Amino acid sequence: MASGKSPLGHFSILYFAAASTFTGKSTEHLPAPVLARNLFTSLEQLYPGIVDKVLSSCAVTVNLEYIDLDGEDTPQLELMIKEGDEVAIIPPVSSG
């Protein structure tokens, strides 16, 4: 992957498919820590319109694990994205 190590005080974020097209990037480093539930808001500030056009249909992974932010059962509302974490935006998949 293109991410590499993130600089001090940052995490890596990977953008795939439509997320990559929208941001014009496949990866970048963003300041850490940030609450996972605030991630989309931060991205909206960087890329106006991204929530509505892309992120609303995307899943999110942190260090290769899917996180659950809107499930009623056990939403990971306090999950903190930390320095050095690898976050990825996962649009609907289309293999085959």
Added chain:
Amino acid sequence: MAQAQPAPSSFPSTIPTDPTTHQTASTYISLTPHPLSASQLTTFVRSPSAGATVLFIGTTRDTFATLPVSSLSYTSYIPLAMSTLRSICSSLLSKHEIEKIAIVHRLGEVGIGEESIVIAVSAKHRQAAWRAGEEALEEAKRRAEIWKLEKFVGGEGVWRANRDGVMGVKVEPDEGKEGREGVENKGESGTLDVSEEG
């Protein structure tokens, strides 16, 4: 490899030049930029205890609904897709009475009519091989973190979504460099109801 024209710039840094492969005695998984070999997979799953081998070959199609497709490329979150495919294989091995399973998917630019996914399953008996083979394909299409960019004749590109048979997100062409930099995409509402090949 493309000829004189610039390489597709949609995801240049995310397609490694070497395959990523995971192999055990009963499982073979690979994500590769190279052409796929169906015979390599049937050789892998061959076993003296298997009476049936099922092979699925998914090839890239030249149309989406009625729109002519000029080229396709696939990108992937490789470490996550490998882990998802491993989990699909191990659950099929425990759920069905199969001997071996192999799944390979092509990444990067794929010519029309070429193999994009190949699945081979061997089992003592045909029923288990058929079922596991179909389930492997359906699960891979539903879950594997791989994305297809279809470029239509005329230059427009669309990120496809398997879910719901929707068309996905449109990618506006931008002169000289189709793909990412400075390109703004638009939400796409085309809900063409078509089912898809492999």
